[in-house]
Amino acid sequence: MGEVIVVTSGKGGVGKTTTTANLGTALATLGYKVVLVDTDIGLRNLDVVMGLENRIVYDIVDVVEGVCKIKQALIKDKRYGSLYLLPAAQTKDKTAINSEQMKQLCGELKKDFDYVLIDCPAGIEQGFKNAIAGADKAIIVATPEVSSVRDADRIIGLLEAAEMDSPKLVINRLRPDMVKRGDMMDIDDMIEILAIDLLGVVPEDETIVISTNRGEPAVTDKNSKAGEAYRNIARRITGENVPLMNLTIENGFFQKLKKLIGLRDS
Amino acid sequence: MRNDGVTIKGTKEGLLIILDGELDFPVILRKLEEKITRVENFFAGAQAILDLSGRLVQPEQLEQLEHLISSQHGIEIIRIINQGCLDEKGEREAMEGAIVEDGLRNGNGNRNRRVTLNENEEQLSTLIIKRTLRSGQRVNYDGNVVILGDVNPGAEVIASGDIVVMGAFRGVAHAGAKGNEKAIITAFSLQPTQLRIANIITRPPDEENSEPNQPEVAKIKDGMVIIESSLNFSN
Amino acid sequence: MDIFNKMFGKNNVSSKTVAKERLRLVLVHDRANVSPQLLETLKEELIKVISKYTEIDNSALEVSINNSEHSVVLVANIPIRVRRSMNTVC
Ligand SMILES: Nc1ncnc2c1ncn2[C@@H]1O[C@H](COP(=O)(O)OP(=O)(O)OP(=O)(O)O)[C@@H](O)[C@H]1O
Numbered sequence: 001m002g003e004v005i006v007v008t009s010g011k012g013g014v015g016k017t018t019t020t021a022n023l024g025t026a027l028a029t030l031g032y033k034v035v036l037v038d039t040d041i042g043l044r045n046l047d048v049v050m051g052l053e054n055r056i057v058y059d060i061v062d063v064v065e066g067v068c069k070i071k072q073a074l075i076k077d078k079r080y081g082s083l084y085l086l087p088a089a090q091t092k093d094k095t096a097i098n099s100e101q102m103k104q105l106c107g108e109l110k111k112d113f114d115y116v117l118i119d120c121p122a123g124i125e126q127g128f129k130n131a132i133a134g135a136d137k138a139i140i141v142a143t144p145e146v147s148s149v150r151d152a153d154r155i156i157g158l159l160e161a162a163e164m165d166s167p168k169l170v171i172n173r174l175r176p177d178m179v180k181r182g183d184m185m186d187i188d189d190m191i192e193i194l195a196i197d198l199l200g201v202v203p204e205d206e207t208i209v210i211s212t213n214r215g216e217p218a219v220t221d222k223n224s225k226a227g228e229a230y231r232n233i234a235r236r237i238t239g240e241n242v243p244l245m246n247l248t249i250e251n252g253f254f255q256k257l258k259k260l261i262g263l264r265d266s
Numbered sequence: 267m268r269n270d271g272v273t274i275k276g277t278k279e280g281l282l283i284i285l286d287g288e289l290d291f292p293v294i295l296r297k298l299e300e301k302i303t304r305v306e307n308f309f310a311g312a313q314a315i316l317d318l319s320g321r322l323v324q325p326e327q328l329e330q331l332e333h334l335i336s337s338q339h340g341i342e343i344i345r346i347i348n349q350g351c352l353d354e355k356g357e358r359e360a361m362e363g364a365i366v367e368d369g370l371r372n373g374n375g376n377r378n379r380r381v382t383l384n385e386n387e388e389q390l391s392t393l394i395i396k397r398t399l400r401s402g403q404r405v406n407y408d409g410n411v412v413i414l415g416d417v418n419p420g421a422e423v424i425a426s427g428d429i430v431v432m433g434a435f436r437g438v439a440h441a442g443a444k445g446n447e448k449a450i451i452t453a454f455s456l457q458p459t460q461l462r463i464a465n466i467i468t469r470p471p472d473e474e475n476s477e478p479n480q481p482e483v484a485k486i487k488d489g490m491v492i493i494e495s496s497l498n499f500s501n
Numbered sequence: 502m503d504i505f506n507k508m509f510g511k512n513n514v515s516s517k518t519v520a521k522e523r524l525r526l527v528l529v530h531d532r533a534n535v536s537p538q539l540l541e542t543l544k545e546e547l548i549k550v551i552s553k554y555t556e557i558d559n560s561a562l563e564v565s566i567n568n569s570e571h572s573v574v575l576v577a578n579i580p581i582r583v584r585r586s587m588n589t590v591c
């Protein structure tokens with residue numbers, strides 16, 4: 001019996017879809033059987049991030065409405081044989097499915113898959129309720145910004161109310177240079193405020209944009225820092241103990257300057 | 267086309283069944299029966315306007331017509347008009363405007379050659395959409411669909427007949443959605459996410475991402491969907 | 502680092518510290534599910550009640566929600582006007 005993990009954030013655009021795509025792909029490369037479920041009905045994106053948009057015939061709404069079987073709607077990834085996508089419908093809205101149907105669907109999926117990753121829509125309405133309905137665990141994605149952290153906190157509260165196992169935090173788009181000059185909250189600040197366990201930190205990285213352009217998650221790129229971060233997180237999900245990646249930057253202008261004039265870093 | 271007594275056309279409102287006003291009633295009845303039976307399944311569930319073309323029919327004759335059209339063939343008659351003895355002429359004309367002439371009735375041959383309709387679609391009406399379809403928008407029409415604009419990724423066009431896009435097509439198209447394998451999909455710039463004709467579903471190959479620089483048409487040939495330049499397209 | 506901050510004319514307080522402080526406060530309210538309006542109403546009623554017993558400085562009265570060690574507390578800071586005793590001379 002597999003595990004259903006929802007990737008959620010409250011605030012939009014902080015990297016839920018990116019995280020779902022990358023963790024799913026990384027878990028598949030580790031040999032697990034994985035299905036990614038896009039619950040962002042009406043604003044689906046996981047298909048394009050995975051580069052599978054032109055293979056969609058049926059979607060999640062077709063499945064819950066019984067138009068097709070689950071197997072018919074699952075799209076096999078083009079790179080990894082053990083990775084599948086269940087796409088959202090684009091021409092419907094969040095009310096096209098309900099929590100009970102999601103629970104059933106998740107129950108079915110975890111019979112066949114080791115990991116069921118659910119890409120949650122932004123917000124706390126029906127779409128969010130659907131996304132968490134069948135989940136065993138939750139990953140909260142937050143960027144080091146006031147609005148994102150606040151929304152993450154709200155989500156954590158709602159998950160507690162829904163009696164979900166303690167959620168884990170993924171900090172996304174961290175910029176070590178900004179952290180260094182005190183203009184961005186660091187990892188400790190965020191953990192202190194949100195008071196949940198840290199699952200990993202993903203740096204701001206242009207390879208994310210490039211890989212999204214191509215429809216190939218960054219984890220498939222050996223040279224991507226963000227990809228490496230996601231590979232580490234995937235291993236932590238499987239229970240491995242992987243130390244946090246070193247994100248400190250060297251060779252910035254100020255650093256050089258400081259070295260030159262012999263100032264120590266504070 | 268020679269007047270064989272019965273003409274069936276598609277209009278915005280549904281089918282328009284025109285019965286010749288001169289022929290003997292039994293002849294008309296027989297011709298109508300022949301014609302409907304030939305394309306029976308295609309019409310089942312449709313709505314129709316019956317035009318008697320000025321004929322004076324007896325109540326029993328009307329019953330016979332209704333029995334044939336509605337009870338036996340499942341076509342709902344929504345209105346009966348009688349062009350000949352009618353001062354509703356204006357209405358009839360307005361309706362004519364909405365009728366898409368099929369290639370056969372055109373008399374002067376295949377004037378709209380590139381968009382020539384198949385024989386099967388003789389009776390289909392055409393929906394014209396004068397705007398760009400965006401992600402999440404979906405058109406589902408029992409007939410042909412003509413779009414004067416683009417169709418963006420994430421938009422879907424489903425038609426039981428042909429799909430004609432006077433612009434760039436980047437979404438999902440399903441022509442011949444009720445199984446018509448002769449249906450076509452054509453666009454000024456055909457860059458689809460997915461193309462479906464009848465029961466065949468296709469997508470562009472992963473490697474390819476070149477933009478076409480000429481109008482193209484997709485159709486089924488030997489059980490496969492092929493795309494070719496629509497400049498040398500013929501049925 | 503400080504020297505650099507000064508060199509480039511930055512505020513002494515880094516923006517991240519400001520962010521953290523603001524977040525803390527906002528979250529305390531969010532978590533306690535107390536809206537600013539509710540606090541305002543509370544404040545007015547407090548003034549009414551307390552004014553019955555003693556004279557207070559309405560303008561300086563402060564009601565806020567704070568994080569203490571393990572719990573969220575409601576803090577009311579109510580300055581009482583010290584009455585200058587004036588003995589009436591008959
Ligand atoms: N680590 C990163 N570095 C750079 N860009 C990133 C990173 N993570 C995400 N992005 C970019 O941020 C944008 C939003 O990401 P994504 O779509 O994954 O967010 P989301 O939370 O799923 O959004 P929504 O709430 O709309 O579903 C995308 O353009 C993505 O490329």
Ligand SMILES: [Mg+2]
Nearest residue numbers: 016017040045
């Ligand atoms: Mg998303």
